[in-house]
């Protein structure tokens with residue numbers, strides 16, 4: 001009896017020992033065969049193959065197989081993507097299959113300072129593909145599909161003015177011109193009919209957004225948002241612009257180049273800083289300093305940069321103030337002046353336009369077109385509204401109202417919209433009150449613009 005019990009004990013012991021052995025073996029096997037190790041060995045083999053001197057070969061052979069990471073304390077990130085994406089910095093790996101390919105266009109964003117996930121999203125610490133690319137349930141920042149990668153630029157750079165991200169700029173332009181602000185606030189400006197959009201890029205996926213723009217009601221039942229009549233590329237652009245609105249506040253250095261210097265940024269500064277007080281352009285403006293139309297032919301960009309830093313250093317005794325521009329601002333202004341000739345700089349662009357043109361800008365700035373259609377031509381559905389189940393067009397407001405009455409309507413708004421059928425739900429869209437948003441002078445220009453919408457010559461028949 002005694003013997004049997006010891007035998008049983010030994011049998012169990014042996015079984016347990018075997019089990020542990022198998023588990024250790026399995027663990028070792030899985031560890032050895034992690035895909036990232038494969039990629040690193042492949043990379044090392046390639047480096048050895050390319051070595052042309054014994055020293056290079058030795059160096060390649062002694063490359064350790066290990067997890068690689070970029071520490072980004074300021075961004076509170078650790079990115080291990082380079083554990084697999086090993087050759088991102090080596091141009092001779094251009095065109096290699098992923099993950100061993102060279103990364104194009106990174107001079108301005110060195111990887112040791114930027115890492116990867118600040119642009120691509122994904123899970124920086126992970127070392128297997130699905131987790132790293134973030135296509136896993138518990139990770140709410142999946143990698144951006146490549147076609148939307150320009151969304152990332154908008155976190156750090158002004159979207160409207162990044163020459164290296166044209167699709168993002170297009171999205172921003174659409175947002176400002178088709179009237180989204182009529183119903184949505186972004187950065188504090190806009191209406192209240194739809195939700196604020198400041199963080200929508202962190203809240204919604206690319207697929208959701210795309211579907212929502214094509215048919216809002218397909219993802220939000222009974223949505224009051226009108227379907228957008230965009231081309232396919234414009235839908236991508238607006239989705240991209242939405243994805244860029246993550247609400248992320250990037251620290252210090254990363255936020256240091258909000259505006260990328262460009263001619264159009266220079267034009268904005270030119271208007272804002274009152275250069276026309278002393279200089280003229282197209283015959284308009286002051287005469288204290290020389291006319292600037294042809295300054296690009298007289299002065300080199302280097303001279304202008306130095307002149308903006310400190311006019312005295314190149315024009316002793318000049319009365320032109322030292323504005324204290326940053327280098328980026330000086331570059332933008334120089335760009336603007338150098339390219340003046342190829343830009344068709346109409347007077348309008350310089351802010352010398354009349355009330356109707358200014359009013360058109362205000363109509364666009366506050367998104368009136370989102371409800372009243374482009375140029376106030378109407379056509380935006382408003383289910384169960386008495387006026388043709390649409391938001392009214394504004395083409396003939398000049399016939400129905402005085403300028404003062406129109407200003408009153410715009411300031412006060414109109415919350416109660418008469419329903420066609422009182423038993424059905426109230427119309428979703430109403431006229432917001434703009435009194436706290438639109439300044440008095442802006443309203444005068446807006447009204448001048450609304451009056452101008454009436455087609456010319458239509459009074460002749462009366």
Ligand code: HEC
Pocket residue numbers: 035036039079080081082083084085098099116117120121122123124126127128129132133143145146
């Ligand atoms: C375990 C290895 C591994 C890690 C870690 C890894 N990747 Fe990859 N990555 C790959 C492989 C393999 C491919 C090509 C096949 C594929 O797309 O799945 C790839 C493809 C990509 C692509 C191209 C995708 C496309 O749609 O064309 C991007 C972008 C990318 N990785 C970014 C990242 C970023 C950012 C990280 C870090 C958060 C990362 N990767 C971490 C292995 C890895």
Ligand code: HEC
Pocket residue numbers: 081082085088098103104105109111114115116117118119120146149150152
């Ligand atoms: C400043 C933003 C930025 C950073 C930082 C960045 N990328 Fe990229 N990445 C891009 C852009 C933009 C592209 C597309 C380039 C193109 O299409 O020419 C790209 C392309 C890629 C591709 C190729 C995708 C394809 O379709 O073949 C991979 C892989 C990739 N990045 C991985 C990484 C890894 C890994 C890191 C970190 C070491 C990184 N990226 C850092 C912006 C960035």
Ligand code: HEC
Pocket residue numbers: 108109118119149150152153154155156157162164165250253254255256257260261
């Ligand atoms: C995390 C913030 C961040 C992101 C994301 C980012 N950038 Fe930048 N970018 C910077 C900073 C900071 C600089 C200035 C670098 C320097 O001064 O060394 C810069 C410089 C640039 C420049 C050079 C500007 C000049 O004229 O000197 C260009 C162009 C640019 N970025 C385009 C892009 C594009 C395109 C993307 C998206 C693919 C992008 N950036 C994403 C922060 C960012």
Ligand code: HEC
Pocket residue numbers: 174175178179180181182183184193194195197200203204209212216217220223224225226228238242369370371429
């Ligand atoms: C006539 C009013 C109106 C206009 C114009 C309008 N929206 Fe909306 N939008 C809404 C309403 C109402 C909702 C909430 C219901 C829904 O999700 O569809 C909404 C929802 C959204 C959402 C989802 C937000 C979230 O957090 O779920 C996004 C994104 C959005 N709109 C973007 C836009 C963009 C971009 C434009 C311009 C192209 C635009 N909207 C024009 C009324 C409008």
Ligand code: HEC
Pocket residue numbers: 181182183191193363366367368369370371372382387391392393394397400406409410414416417418429430431432434446
């Ligand atoms: C969220 C949708 C929405 C936005 C944005 C909006 N409106 Fe309206 N607006 C309406 C509706 C609905 C009416 C109809 C009110 C009624 O039936 O009493 C209206 C009525 C008007 C009227 C009176 C028209 C008439 O024939 O009686 C004027 C003028 C007007 N809006 C101007 C503007 C201007 C200017 C803006 C931009 C600052 C603007 N609206 C933005 C929805 C909107």
Ligand code: HEC
Pocket residue numbers: 269270273274275276277278279288289290292295298299304307311315318319320321323333337
């Ligand atoms: C208080 C008046 C004053 C203001 C404001 C002013 N300037 Fe000047 N600027 C001058 C005078 C005077 C000169 C000629 C002396 C000199 O070269 O500094 C001049 C010269 C220049 C020149 C060189 C022209 C040439 O043909 O040599 C440029 C370029 C210029 N200014 C650009 C600007 C810009 C851009 C602004 C706005 C940011 C501006 N100035 C604002 C007075 C002014």
